[in-house]
Amino acid sequence: MSAAEDGRSVGQLVAAATTELSALVHEEIALAKAELRQDVKRGAIGSGAAVAAGVLLLFSLPVFSFAAAYGIHNLGIGLAWSFTIVGGVYLVLAAILLLLAKAKLSKVKPPRRSIASAKESAALLSNVKPHPRAVPKGRTAPEAIERMSRSSA
Numbered sequence: 001m002s003a004a005e006d007g008r009s010v011g012q013l014v015a016a017a018t019t020e021l022s023a024l025v026h027e028e029i030a031l032a033k034a035e036l037r038q039d040v041k042r043g044a045i046g047s048g049a050a051v052a053a054g055v056l057l058l059f060s061l062p063v064f065s066f067a068a069a070y071g072i073h074n075l076g077i078g079l080a081w082s083f084t085i086v087g088g089v090y091l092v093l094a095a096i097l098l099l100l101a102k103a104k105l106s107k108v109k110p111p112r113r114s115i116a117s118a119k120e121s122a123a124l125l126s127n128v129k130p131h132p133r134a135v136p137k138g139r140t141a142p143e144a145i146e147r148m149s150r151s152s153a
Helices: 012-074 079-106 112-129 141-152
Strands: none
Touching: 012 079
């Protein structure tokens, strides 16, 4: 169907298309907002559950430590030595985790490619100089600037 058959001018068709495109963009933005709200809600619930699990894990550590110490004590070892053994096991585990963390962190390197790219961009941009506009004959630079600013506004 052409514009002539529809009875609307090209200007009316462009206006209608612009209105529909604007409505489509607004609906897309509303959809994106709704999806983000839903994702933020899920993230908050997941974070809350992770924090609760961490707190429960932290509270369970002393309970299991006492249980281990009393379990070792039931094997015939003195109570003080039982707690010392459990504490020593924790120290050994902490040392192993610390060595693992040190090994992994020593492999972390700066982002060399990104730094090189940024330096290259900075070098290119430092050599760029603005091109001055030519002043028409018979005018001074302030007059030309004023005239250009009036015409662009």
